[in-house]
Amino acid sequence: MKEVLLQNINKFYDGEETIKNLTLKVEKGEMISLLGPSGCGKTTTLKIIAGLVEADQGKIFIDGKSMDHLPTQKRGAVIVFQDHRLFPHMTVGANIEFGLRMKRVPKSIRRKKVQEMLQFVGLEKQGGKFPGQISGGQKQRVAIARGLIVDPAVLLLDEPFSNLDQRLKEEMRSFIVDIQRKLKITTILVTHDKEDALITSSKIGVMFDGELKQYGTPEELYEAPNSLAVARFFGEINEIPYKTIDDGKIHTAIGIYEKDGRLAELEETDKLLLRPEAIFLSKEDDGSGNTIRSEIGNSVLGKVNHRTFAGEKTYYEVDIDSLRIRGSVIGKGAFQTGESVFVHAAKESLIVCK
Amino acid sequence: MSIIWDNAMKKMSSTKKTLLIGMILLMTMFLFMACAGEEEETLDLETMTWEEILEEAEGSEVRFYGWGGDQAINDWMNGFVAEQMMEKYDITLEWVPMNIDEILNKLQGEKQAAARGTADMIWINGENFFTAKSNDLLYGPFTEMLPNFNNYVNSEDVEVKYDFGYPTEGYEAPFGKTQFVMIYDQEQTPNPPTNHEALLSYAKAHPGEITFPAPPDFTGSVFVRNIIYDIVGHEQFLDMEAEKEVVREAIAPAMEYFKELKPYLWREGETYPATLAQLENMYADGEVRMVMAYNSNLVSQRISSGMFPETSTSVIFDKGTVGNGHFIGVPFNSYNRVGALVVINEILSPEVQASKYNPDNWGDLPVLDNDKLREEDREIFERVELGEGALPQDVLLENRLPEVPAPLVPIIDQIWMENLLD
Amino acid sequence: MERSLSRILLIILSLSLILPLLMILMWSVTVSWPFPEIFPRELGLRGLRTIFQPGSRALDSLITSIRISVFVTILTLAITIPGGKALGLYEFPGKGFIKIIVLAPLIVSPVAIGMGIHGTFIRLGLTNTELGVILIHIVPVIPYGIRIFTNIFELVGDQLEEQGKVLGAGSFQTFMHITLPTIMPGIISAGSMIFIISFSQYFLTFLIGGGSVQTFPLLMVPYIQSGDRMMAASYSLVFIVVALLALLGIEKMLRLYYSKNSGIAGVFYTKNSD
Structure with missing residues (x-):
């Protein structure tokens, strides 16, 4: 339950900058994610916090204390690695016990705590087995238990779900969220999967090429990404071309909007983005003679070019003049390929990004 | 070690690492310097x-230090001689069995480094003696300091004055005598x-059942010289120039003989046993009919150890x-020269020489002059019972031919090899 | 098909290992064994008696040999484990060059190295001492140790050590509890090899030990060269048996250590939880 603060961290490898001026604050008891494609410097960041890699510039504070020149074993920053790294020559019990042994905790206390921990992670029966004799999910639990038992100042999880199948992954995700809530342990999770980050974390930092692009709550990142790259990372997105004409209105490919509200600050260099699920499609004629268009108002006519049914959702590709946009609707959708449709988007769902 | 290394490698820049390695090396060297040996006066x-x-x-x-390949000799040195020295002079005699070439290497190295030696006495002869003496690896002359040398040894005897044609000049004391025999x-x-x-003719009658170790094997080389003596x-x-052409001409008839x-030799002379040891084993196994020895008593030892037929x-x-x-x-750098002199003197005593002559111990011929011995000493030798299959001392001494000068040995070996190995 | 082939190969392999040993055993007690006969004609114990008689130099030298080889093994491991780790895990300038240099004793003849070092050792007062012999024995075995440990560390990496450290283990603790057990197979194979090479050293021992340090091979080699089959075979037999026992001992000891540092906790948790 300690806060973690990174200030202007820089790291070079072979003259190349792998971490660029990273500043990040994690509140006490908070669980955050570092999200980004592989090779973006997430794992290096964890190693820098733990002291396994030394930053070339910048400072790290854990609970207000500077970590400068403090060796790894004294930082209390425990990494649970993606590949578990269980000690193959020790039993599950001995693996979990390891941190306490290193701290020379008396044997009787150690035994008790290991028993509790085994129970906590649901591995009461596996204590005497060797890592080679248990399943992947169980290994993951052992690795986490081994980290938790030393009561870390901060728990650093390195891609904990990436080697697991879908079912196990969901199970582990809720397991970790559960533990984190129970123990209120400051946790940093590193992942390349937006879903992991969105589900588990109260804040997400998106990293590309060693740079923290945006740091905020899942909602902020999803709804107000500050760059096309961040926006793309959270899912498919349409870029909507637009023009500002003297009349003070914004003429987009999907309609004309007043320059106020969300769009008040729109500058000419900004991009206008729209998520597929924010696109409404309607028929020219709903069969009763009433045009829906009049009800919605602001809309343009397009033609369905392609339809993809994906179970709970259906994806449409719609051509509006030369622009092709992607939209999605819940369910199987009412439009067929080749049909003309009205395309509409609410002003509130438009995303402005630098 | 590993902790230091580990941390250093992690924390340091690359240049620092290189520096660190260099410093460790330097420190190690200084550490060794500090324990360098001290000089002693002689x-x-x-x-x-x-x-x-x-x-x-x-x-x-x-x-x-001396050749250690014979259990009987090793036992005699460790037993009888060591006990004599302890009883009579309170001297601890440490017999160090080894091969002679190695001791010369060692002395040479010690000479260059001007180091104190560990060997006080070395068993030596022939070319090794020549090499050692001409490289100043030997202390001397010392033989005339020894009472037993002066009393019992005929210093004018060719076999005392010369060793393979080299003048001994008091740099080595006689230890024993051997003579080439065929068995x-x-x-x-x-x-x-x-x-x-x-x-x-014997070889023709029993083709494939006679052979000898090819020179430059020590014993094979002696065999070749014996044949040469017999022919030319x-x-x-004895005073031949060490010139290859001169020697070639002199031994040409012998080369024709070979x-x-x-x-008719074993494997038609295409190949020869590599060592005398191999030939001995071949004879013991009944593969060949003859074996040779530059030790007139070898046969009785081999018979009593059960290796050769009775x-x-x-x-x-x-x-x-x-x-x-x-x-x-x-050796020039012997640490205990006085001790060495006392031991060598004792080895030249009738008791030790007689014990050495006893085939149960070693069977090596004595070097003392019969004429110089007192009556009771002579009896000691007469009491020694000769081993089975061996020839008596007087028969051997009457039919004893001197060695060629050592520089001729490698030349003869060379010519033999050129003629017979191809 | 493949099975029977590998079985045949196994038999051939075991025979090629056991037969020479049997021959040595036979010769060590054989007085006379004429050529065409299948069994020795006469047996005796001269060779073995000489070695095992009370106060025998062979036994003294055997103890000296074992002591020297044990020290050589420990010291060489202490040098080559960190060395192999540095070469296997870290990048530093001149690494390629150092990798070649440490293998040099394999290429250059030990005789040449020995002669060169002899002079230096004389000046340092290390000749004719057991310490000097131990140090010179380390020279020819360094390449084997470095080679084995470089490969091992390249293979195991430093992941487990990193894990140990983040869990609170200091450098020494990490080394003892994680690094050592992880590279244990390498320690056993390198240790055995180092022990055997040191145990059979003849020339370097004589050159540096100068006969003051009498090891077993120093007594054995003259007999082998002089062709006294019984003595040579007796010495060889004792040599091989002792070397094998020492190897088994090394392995046993290390395995014991290994299980002490991991197994006990494991046993406890099995008992408690099942």
Whole structure:
């Protein structure tokens, strides 16, 4: 339950900058994610916090204390690695016990705590087995238990779900969220999967090429990404071309909007983005003679070019003049390929990004 | 070690790492420098009386280095000789069995580094002696300091004055004598050949059952010289120039003989046993009919150890066989010269020489002059019972031919190899 | 098909290992064994008696040999484990060059190295001492140790050590509890090899030990060269048996250590939880 603060961290490898001026604050008891494609410097960041890699510039504070020149074993920053790294020559019990042994905790206390921990992670029966004799999910639990038992100042999880199948992954995700809530342990999770980050974390930092692009709550990142790259990372997105004409209105490919509200600050260099699920499609004629268009108002006519049914959702590709946009609707959708449709988007769902 | 390394590697920049490695190396060197050995003074022996030498040597340790391939000799050195030294002079004699070439390497290295040695006595002769003496690896002259040398040894005897043609000049004291013999199983060979022609006919009669270790094997080389002596006589070699062409001409008839013999040898002379040891084993196994030895008593030892058939017997040529002496030298850097002198003196005593002559111990011929011995000492030798298959001392001495000068040895070996190995 | 082939190969392999040993055993007690006969004609114990008689130099030298080889093994491991780790895990300038240099003793003849070092050792007062012999024995075995440990560390990496450290283990603790057990197979194979090479050293021992340090091979080699089959075979037999026992001992000891540092906790948790 300690806060973690990174200030202007820089790291070079072979003259190349792998971490660029990273500043990040994690509140006490908070669980955050570092999200980004592989090779973006997430794992290096964890190693820098733990002291396994030394930053070339910048400072790290854990609970207000500077970590400068403090060796790894004294930082209390425990990494649970993606590949578990269980000690193959020790039993599950001995693996979990390891941190306490290193701290020379008396044997009787150690035994008790290991028993509790085994129970906590649901591995009461596996204590005497060797890592080679248990399943992947169980290994993951052992690795986490081994980290938790030393009561870390901060728990650093390195891609904990990436080697697991879908079912196990969901199970582990809720397991970790559960533990984190129970123990209120400051946790940093590193992942390349937006879903992991969105589900588990109260804040997400998106990293590309060693740079923290945006740091905020899942909602902020999803709804107000500050760059096309961040926006793309959270899912498919349409870029909507637009023009500002003297009349003070914004003429987009999907309609004309007043320059106020969300769009008040729109500058000419900004991009206008729209998520597929924010696109409404309607028929020219709903069969009763009433045009829906009049009800919605602001809309343009397009033609369905392609339809993809994906179970709970259906994806449409719609051509509006030369622009092709992607939209999605819940369910199987009412439009067929080749049909003309009205395309509409609410002003509130438009995303402005630098 | 590993912790330091580990941390250093992690924390340091690359240049620092290189520096660190360099520093560790330097420190290691200084550490060794610090424990460098100290110099010791040696006594001026020439001005001391024998009594003073004896007194000085009392309670000391003498290290005697020599060929260690014979269990009987090793046992005799560790047993009888060591006990004598302890009882009589309170000297601890440490017999260090090894191979002689290695001791010369070692002395050479110590010479360059001007280091104190560990060997106080070395068993040496022939070329090794020549090499050692011409490289100043030996202490001397010392033989005239030894009472027993002066009392019992004929210093004018050719075999004392010369070792393989090299003047000994008091740099080595005689230790023992050996003589080349050929050994046959009497049951198999009732009339063993006693000259080169008889040997050729014998080989023709039993093709593939005679052979010898090819020179430059020590014993094989002696065998070749014996054949040469038998064919062209030995006198001309004693003052022969060490010129290949001169030697080639002198031994040409003998080379013809070997070429004639070759097809009747074991494996038609295409290959030879690599060592004498192999030939001995072949004889013991009944694969060949003859074995040779540069040790007139070898046969009785081999019979008593059970290796050779009991009917084995030594044979020499009618014109005689080559004999040589072996000696004891004192290395230039011996730490305990007085002790060495006392031990060498004792080895030249009738008791030790007689014990050495006893085939149960070693069977090596004595170096003492019969004429110089007192009556009771002579009896000691007469009481020694000669081993089975061996020839008596007087028979050997009467048919003893001197070795060629050492520089000729490699030349003869070379010419033989050029003619017979291809 | 493949099975029977590998079985045949196994038999051939075991025979090629056992037969020479049997021959040595036979010769060590054989007085006479004439050529065409299948069994020795006469047996005796001269060779073995000489070695095992009370106060025998062979036994003294055997103890000296074992002591020297044990020290050589420990010291060489202490040098080559960190060395192999540095070469296997870290990048630093001149690494390629150092990798070649440490293998040099394999290429240059030990005789040449020995002669060169002899002079230096004389000046340092290390000749004729057991310490000097131990140090010179380390020279020819360094390449094997470095080679084995470089490969091992390249293979195991430093992941487990990193894990140990983040869990609170200091450098020494990490080394003892994680690094050592992880590279244990390498320690056993390198240790055995180092021990055997040191145990059979003849020339370097004589050159530096100068006969003051009498090891078993120093007594054995002259007999082998002189062709006294019984003595040579007896010495060889004792040599091989002792070397094998020492190897088994090394392995046993290390395995014991290994299980002490991991197994006990494991046993406890099995008992408690099942």
